[in-house]
Amino acid sequence: MSEFRFKQFSVTQDNCGMKVSTDGVLLGAWADPKQAKNSLDIGTGTGLLSLMLAQRFQHLSLTAIEYDPAAYACATQNVNASPFAAQIQLRQGDITQWHTCTRFEHIVCNPPYFTSGQTARDAKRATARHAHTLTHEALLHVLAERLTPRGCADLILPVTEGERLIADATQYDLHLHRQVYVHSTPSKPASRLLFTLSPTTHPLISDTLVLRDDHNHFTPAFAALTRDFYLKLP
Template sequence: MKPFEFKYFTLHQSPLVMKVSTDSILLGSWAKTGSAKTILDIGTGTGILALLLASKSNAKIDALDISKAAIQTAESNFKNNIWASNMRVFNSSLQHFSSQEKYDIIISNPPYFEEAILSPKQEKSMARNQAGLSFKELIRYTALLLQKSGSAYFCFPSKSEESITQYAEKSALFLKKKMYVRSFQNQAPYLVLAELGFVEYETQTEHLVIYTSEKKYTAEFIELTKESYGVRF
């Protein structure tokens, strides 16, 4: 598969690992690293989220995935960039992942297909289905691994917002900020980017439209992703 060129790194892909998505690029661009010292990327895939956060922080980053193919791909991508010494990979499910420290930031672009039929290739199937990790479990384990002052960043379909918010509150996590993402101005949001934390805030709400009516990227999309993509539009 053709490598994907970002502003600060090149991402190599594998046919056995979920390819680069606009959702992940948006989430990695939107997430704030601040002064974070430790970051956990759950379900790293190609390593895209870990690398996007590495490009704007000096944090130590752990990347976790149950897929061996994903771990091999992510590890190769990490070794080919200047942040390699700050990055580690773990071939493990979240349920069996053991860490002696808690993280300042946890980030994940979780699978969306809670009831999807498994695809023929097992590696990609695990990446696309929630058979091994439900949203509920993702949030529960995130609450166990996140620093009390930390932030968790997720993206999920807009139709799942209510249930995910309820799961989060049961784990004492609250929506600090969210962004509704539309493909076009006249369409309903299809995606929510969310920042969660242990302190209950009044939720800040943002909106993003990806394309103009001429099917070109909007100014706000270009502004949000310029440090990820670089000047390429």
């Protein structure tokens, strides 16, 4: 059984196309629902993001939706085995076909990002990773439709795809509020972009984050961000 253990919960991921990754942990630790009462986790996969947000924000009511039935079953198992099951409602289905009047003060999503010829090795990973199942245009439409006027959406993408999505977001009246360029080491260019979109304009907050130093040790900034989750961090 493939299991990833965190300090307050564990994630079983055998039948889930998207395994626990640094991207997911980064987003779950960085996302900021602020005073939001409800949050929507789009494409929850193993349930990781919802579990991390539930641990960080005990007041937050989360709805996690997953398209793939096997991943949904995996998320259900992980949530039910955690101390945070009461905070998280799981749904199986296509977010673009979910008809609800509910609007959310916060949305979190680790979107698919293979947008061209790349092919993942198995069908589950392809479904989880390829933007053919949830295009970035469809995602932006969902964000614009589901967010409250002062709500916000936190996402992570490779830099090129993230910058493209941010540019496209203006067509949906979604505005960039926060962005963090993530570097794996000090000498490498940024590989990921954490960013926040909102229907309301805010002053832009921009930053950088380096994950490991030249000796391959976690930087103090990355350790501080993820300390509440990784077992290897005291």
